[in-house]
Amino acid sequence: MEATAIKQALYDKGYSFAMIGEALDVNANVVSGVCYRRTTSKGVATAIAKVLEKPVTEVFPDVDSYRKGRLPKGNARTAKQAELQQLLAS
Secondary structure, three states, X not given: OOHHHHXXXXXXXXXXXXXXXXXXXXXHHHHHHHHOOOOOOHHHHHHHHHHHOOOHHHHOOOOHHHOOOOOOOHHHHHHHHHHHHHHHHO
16 A cells, blocks of 8 residues: 555544554654655554554555564574574584
């Protein structure tokens, strides 16, 4: 979706960038920046998509980083590091 379409869809549901920013505890400029593709934030993009009741990939189809899963953390990351070290040692 284009930024103006996102803004209008939010308005039609009774929301603004400022309201979303307040709910997420971020500045409205961050929400605007995500919509206008000046910056990226998967959290903000996901929240916007949730408000619009659409998948994030439908709202932001041109932003590759929103399609990718997260890298492992904690024990899963430690296991992946050990796997990588073993792979590179041979």
